[in-house]
Amino acid sequence: MIDRATLTPLAAEANRAPSTHNTQPARFALDAEGRILVLADLSRRLAIGDPTNRDMGLSCGAALEGLVMALAGRGLGAAVEDFWAEDAQWRPGYRLAARVTPGGDAAPSPLAAWTEKRFTWRGAFSPAPPETPASLEGWAGRRDDVAFAGGKDTLAFIAALNDEASLTVMRGRPFRDELVLWMRLSPRHPAYALDGLNLEALRMGRLEGAVAGTVLASPLFALADRLGLARTLVSEAGRTMTAAACLLFHRPQDESPVATGRAFYRFWLDFTRFGLAGWPMAVLADVPEAAETLRRRFALPANHRLVNVLRVGPAPVMLPKYRLPAGELVLDQPP
Template sequence: MNRIDDAALADLAAEANLAPSVHNTQPARWALDEEGRILLAVDLSRHLGVGDPTSRDMGLSCGAALEGMVMALAARGIGAAIDDLWTDNLLEWRPGYRLAARLRLTGENAAPPELSEWTTRRFTWRARFSPASPEQIERLEHWATQAADVRLAYGHDDLAFIASLNDRASLTIMRERAFRDELARWMRLSSRHPAYSTDGLNLTALQMGRLEGALVGHVLASPLFDIADRLGLGRALVAESAKTMTATACILFYRPEGESPIVSGQAFYRFWLGFTRFGLAGWPMAVLADLPLAAEALHQRFPLPPGHRLINVLRVGPAPTTVPKYRLPACDLLLSGEPA
């Protein structure tokens, strides 16, 4: 059986951490137990208590990182079996952490998954998209018809519907001061922020200039947003319709109701890498799945299979340039020593 030491785990963790996470919080942490199994734990200090009260997004983020770990192991020819521990809610394993999953190394040679080569080329793109080529559109359409958890929305009318719904839903949630405060804590709106290059949403990821970032930070962290909203300017502050309308398509990603967020998160990472292969970037419009009224409006227009729920909606298209990923150093992703 293959054995993983701390140095190898650090390399694996860095690769796994290329996976997407809500607000780029990167909550997944890794450890080895006495039997050489890889443990996935959640750093609870990175939980979004307001935006993610049920911890679903935190679980999805860790599930995506778990899929990244499986792919990183497979790239080294190492197979692994997964024990999903999410529903056990193991909060006493180590103070400040929740044990989410366990990987048992099988000793079997694992063929590298086809999607693993795209992990370094996946990135988010918040600005306007470039026009897609006919080949990109054809490949995207073919992939969507073959996927079991994807619904493609494209064409002017469908994009306009989603763009308008996203703006309305965003305004609804941004009217909650507690949500804005939490979001502001994860925004790195100055290059002088100590975590600018390691986590959260910085100016590059948000496609903002320095002056725009300073203005946004001031408005979000003060009563100015409420004042502007009362003057009828709130929707203009959050509107992204113009950007959404440049997308090649919006993609609804759904999974079975009751599925563990760990499993859903694994599938979400594969889903995102699936369209990355076509030279497309994406921007999550998670509010469309998180806000019940918005999710219901989408379901009415784009019915999902019975027994499934909407996980996320992404607008996708070719980006004019690439955006670097900002990630924590590998040493910060490891938990050393035995839990108390």
């Protein structure tokens, strides 16, 4: 029987999973039958960047997969029910994503060993061993939801497409305001070590962070754009070109976001085994023109949607995960 004391460390392990802007929207509660509810905290939704809540569903699905792995690590099986399509309110401000019934025996997942080693690297990658791209390509070729993109010309194509798509979305002031809301650009920010994107995660110094916050959250960005400077401000092409490869993650078009999020977390852990960090380019999936360009170039299945594109490569250092305290992740049943 799972009780709150047992659920709290399980929730902490589940919350190692990636989430959009490190919003960490997944919450956990026990129902009257001792089943674990996975809930989406709607106060952490991205109203501009994720108007359909799909990315929130993906983030909760990744945390759900982390929970299933955490249970398996304790020898417990898990029967999962996906409730995302029902758009059900658990209590005001929380959407029911899934329900997990622990029971039976389970062997630990081989991917669980990589959950602490998985992290996002937003800087230039270190050179990869010569055999890494070929190993990655072979691995991707054995999967039906990953397309490998390697080689200088291909990386340059994706880098340019990413920069163009990023400029498109960053031109929207509401999008920038929402992004800045989740950026922790000063160590004095009260949530600096808890959630969002802080200076270490963004690979920025204090002065660079202060300038970025000022420009993004003011009319200065529009002025820079009129002067032709905004493209340089958002460009990541130089760092993209240091990646060992890019991996295009795609899943069935009609798949639940929760199921997609579970698969996405397994995918990321799987390539972590190669000693690689990842850096998402979600904008390539979010901007329809960019997604269609990649679909055609890499011949993605017609019944699949592009979920994300990750730059992958060795990171010079390993970054810590900035996460909410475990006690904040577990909620009590409403009266």
